Amino acid sequence: MPTAIIADDERLMRDLLRTRLSQAWPELQIVGEAKNGDEAVQLVGELRPDLTFLDIRMPGKTGMDAAREIGDASQVVFVTAYDEYAVEAFERGAVDYVLKPPEPERLRITVERLKERLKERSGTAEGAAPGAGAPAAVNMSDTVSAMLTQLAEKIAAPKPKYLQWIQASIGQDLRMIPVEDILFFRSDEKYTCVQTDKLEALIRKPVRDLAEELDPSLFWQIHRATLVNVNAIEGVTRDIRGRHLVLIKGRPDKLEVSRSFLHLFKQM
Known part of the structure; x- marks a missing residue:
């Protein structure tokens, strides 16, 4: 069964995402949770999950920083409240996203995308030459890296002053x-x-x-x-x-x- 970790500095948001994912994708196993980017990188190294749900804005190492360190070790799914500019960028890139708060209908769309991604990865791995090893979950291409850099610059400002x-x-x-x-x-x-x-x-x-x-x-x-x-x-x-x-x-x-x-x- 597919595995995942969730990284978000808000416990309530982690709980909500875990609950909504269990409803939209019962087969998905959440094998770990992290409160910041450093813990997320550590968990990916230890647990090797298929998917890593990363909050973009976290104390210490941000989701963007963690994604760069995780690289191809796990397929990154960004959890973001910044839909005013993030959605368009994510739609164009090889990275999936979940909007905060995760609504069931929108989450189901993301789940279907992720299932297709994992299926494609599995099919490519089965067709690989003996000894070649499994391919990367996500190829962090120059285009995607550039997208991450642009998004990181846009959200580098302090957290919104007012409740969202x-x-x-x-x-x-x-x-x-x-x-x-x-x-x-x-x-x-x-x-x-x-x-x-x-x-x-x-x-x-x-x-x-x-x-x-x-x-x-x-x-x-x-x-x-x-x-x-x-x-x-x-x-x-x-x-x-x-x-x-x-x-x-x-x-x-x-x-x-x-x-x-x-x-x-x-x-x-």
Whole structure:
């Protein structure tokens, strides 16, 4: 059966990827996990996995650095949140990728690609001349090496200042929700509700903390207990008591605006 290791500095992301891979590819054996690029390189040398899932951005040795050291010893699959430029580059190169957070439908496409790659490698190995040895899992050609160099330069900047996704509970399940999909956050005394167009989830982080961690150009605090995605705002109305209420596109929710935040809507 095919084998793989997962390298990511976030334990939750490793757990999520392991779970999603087991669903999309039950035959795949995850034989090891690493928290950084150095551990990933060490594990590849010890375990010789068919596949290595590498987070691009890790402390110490990055996924890019680790990929160069791993070379042809294992087929590299990058795990990335930087789809705005990475996808096009990966589509052109001999390297596969998984977008964070790994969604089941998109992951199935990657799994099919990887199965084909491993099948091609296996077929080439069987047809090799006696004593020739198995071919490289991935030929890190000059084109791919150049691609890695360009991507490394683009992501050399510090980590994004603001949260890119939210870890939230839905029943017994844990979900990774991209922040751009969230319509609003609304807190009570104990939990904060995370509302998207498709689901409602709960987190323990209060709105006051979220307000400091989210991009203020994307999320406006309109009440001490409410943050709203500006792209989800349909308009503002008043009720019979004179309160200002934010209307949410495609939903019946009406979110109260505190007086101290009314200035946000003067230009609307």
